[in-house]
Amino acid sequence: MLLVTGATGQLGRRIVDQLIARHGSAAGIAASVRDPVRAADLDQRGVEVRHGDFDQPATLAGAFAGVEKLILVSTDGPGDLRIRQHRNAINAARAAGVRHILYTSFIDVAADSPAAFAAVHRTTEAELAASGVQFTVLRNPLYADFLPMNVAAAFASGVFELPAGSGRASFVSRAELAEATAAAALAPALARSVYELTGQATHDYHEVAAAVARTSGQPIRYQPVSTDAYAQTLVAQGLPPWFAGALAGMYAAVAAGRFDRISNDFALLVGHPPRPLACLAQELFRNN
Template identity: 40%
Template sequence: MTIAVTGATGHLGRLVVDALIARGTDPAEIVATVRDTAKAAGLLAQGVQVREADYDRPESLVTAFEGVDRLLLISGNAVGQRVPQHTAVIEAAKAAGVGFIAYTSILRADTSPLGLAPEHLATEQLLAASGIPFALLRNGWYVENYAGSFGPAIEQGTLYGAAGDGRIAAATRADFAEAAAAVLISGESGIFELAGDQPFTLSELAAELAKQSGKPVAYQDLPVPDYAAALVGAGLPEGFAGLLADTDGKIQDGHLDDSTGTLSRLIGRPTTSLADAVAAALKA
């Protein structure tokens, strides 16, 4: 059985390849599809097949998926371009005879009001219409999404956000990667709502940063427009800053909280604790 992972040089893709190998998959039966093969030396060293595949060049995709039995479609990072990109991947997979696709979606994509959700839901609908058996890996928030703010928060003594007291059932990329590997190996179709076991507030995250750094860090809650402006001031593009601030605002209403425990059941262990995730991020 040959398993392909798209975006395999990305943060999540590399971890999925590692998780597949750790769970007993022969590296020679893993196809890592990448946009730039020059960045894939580490994958080649693991004995993995590396093939060029670019979401924006559909002609590259059918060749990349030849002989693949199961495919992980990791959602593209070009917000606003995901639907045509994912359409190209799904059509190529069908043309190549791929028998199963797992897709990294977003938590409760069919009901989520997050600005990031519509492209994911559209992709889910494309998969349902494709005739290919599929699994929806509805990933919650990554703890690493906050890692870029850890240094400034410790330095300034303030972690900024717009989430109020909303709880975030985040997990690490490694947790989500293990879940993807488990589903790819089993070939189990279905919808998987995936999130961390121990939801936290941004105030609790600030307290953990203070504890581990030995410096005072407090959470400062801002109105969504003010937080968006602060993110733009920190160098983020206006559109992306707006999406992140909007997400924080929706956290207040519980849209990134979850208590199903599906992720820990899939990976066979508790999800990474906030303390361990923060410690790893501060060492990175």
């Protein structure tokens, strides 16, 4: 039995879709969700839907029973909450006899990173390594899916602001990351325990602005701002302060060069590279 946690989330649901597509059916595929009602469509497709709540560890024994391979999709929320949730899942998986955990991590796990997300994933990776369970870490880069939110203001004002400086990063869509995750989960054997699922090239946000402008036909540009100014803007827009700070810190990590790295790991797993920025821009902005 292969089980995906967070299967009603944006990444988790896509992973389930890819598993079914690659496997040819939903046989042997299960989904752990907090609210099974939201997974009714998965049940109708033949996925075994189980109730599992990382904040209620007692529910995880049943959710993980009989599971050989577990795709642990990282959760959302403040850092200390996420660490606790991931720990609960790892402990429950070990107790249930899960043989292999695949974890959706983050490209930046450095101890001195300005990104709060880095500490969450660094801690979880360390706890996986200490668990005694075979594990595979899949480090995701920046989601291409976030680009429309990043540049939305530019379609009205001509300018979008981020605290990313001149830092470079690669961008991969959730759909493609789900494809790589499913490929890793279904592989008969994996060569190593850590894969970095970057794009083919890195870009700064001036290059992102140019790609969006070419696709949309609207002149837009990128303006770097301070992390404090960006966080304050997000709070003013209604984001919780912890989330605003976490996003600002992530882009500060981009500015510091933490995301300026390229790997061929995606192609090793999937058989082809992820789409380049120009193709992603066509998909995301052709109707703007």
